[in-house]
């Protein structure tokens with residue numbers, strides 16, 4: 563039987579091999595991927611983040627944890643995309659804003675949206691305001707999702723919203739924002755249409771914004 567605490571330990575210690583082997587075992591035993599993500603993978607990232615904050619872990623530790631997390635998520639992704647044949651609920655353009663390279667949370671939001679029937683155009687990390695606007699226009703997007711994990715980069719979200727206004731397409735899209743340092747209050751202040759603090763709630767919010 564898969565020892566699920568190994569998955570948590572693998573993320574905290576940045577052990578890619580253990581993360582992959584435990585995830586494979588858990589999948590063979592039909593354990594719900596959502597439980598693996600919420601109860602073990604994300605908890606492990608939270609722990610290494612807390613250690614980093616306390617000066618007990620360093621950037622290389624974060625990188626190794628992120629690598630282990632990505633390895634496990636790669637295996638889980640196909641299970642989150644099982645509803646792909648469902649007609650698309652809408653088009654989402656998503657990216658981590660300029661100056662910010664954190665993409666684990668953003669990729670989780672992508673997978674959940676895709677798994678629940680949205681078509682997702684993932685622009686990656688370090689995305690400029692013009693790149694968001696261009697992608698929205700080219701793809702006729704319904705929703706723009708922005709992610710930021712740094713207090714120094716979250717302010718850039720306002721610039722992106724201004725760029726949509728300047729291009730005259732602000733009313734054509736719904737804008738959702740997220741990432742650990744954000745809040746509902748911040749989202750309102752910058753003029754976003756919605757905020758959520760996790761990938762599941764992001765799907766509910768996206769459906770609500772499009773009345774689906």
Ligand code: B12
Nearest residue numbers: 611662663664665666667707709712713740741742760761
């Ligand atoms: C992993 C990590 C890294 C990795 C990133 C690897 C990668 N590919 O993403 C690396 C090592 C590269 C990194 C680098 C840095 N990091 Co870092 N990092 C983290 C860490 C430990 C975890 C982040 C994470 O992945 N969390 C797990 C995911 C699942 O959670 P999440 O991102 O919050 O996403 C969820 C929700 O927020 C939401 N969500 C996210 N995006 C969106 C978008 C939308 C639209 C919606 C609706 C919802 C939503 O849903 C997600 C899933 O539930 C955090 C600490 C922490 N506890 O957050 C620090 C942290 C974010 N990093 C920090 C710092 C300081 C840095 C560096 C500056 C360090 C340095 N000195 O170089 C650099 C900056 C590099 C850059 N320019 O971006 C600080 C930020 C402090 C601050 N207040 O700004 C933190 C908080 C650590 C700390 N406590 O000090 N980091």
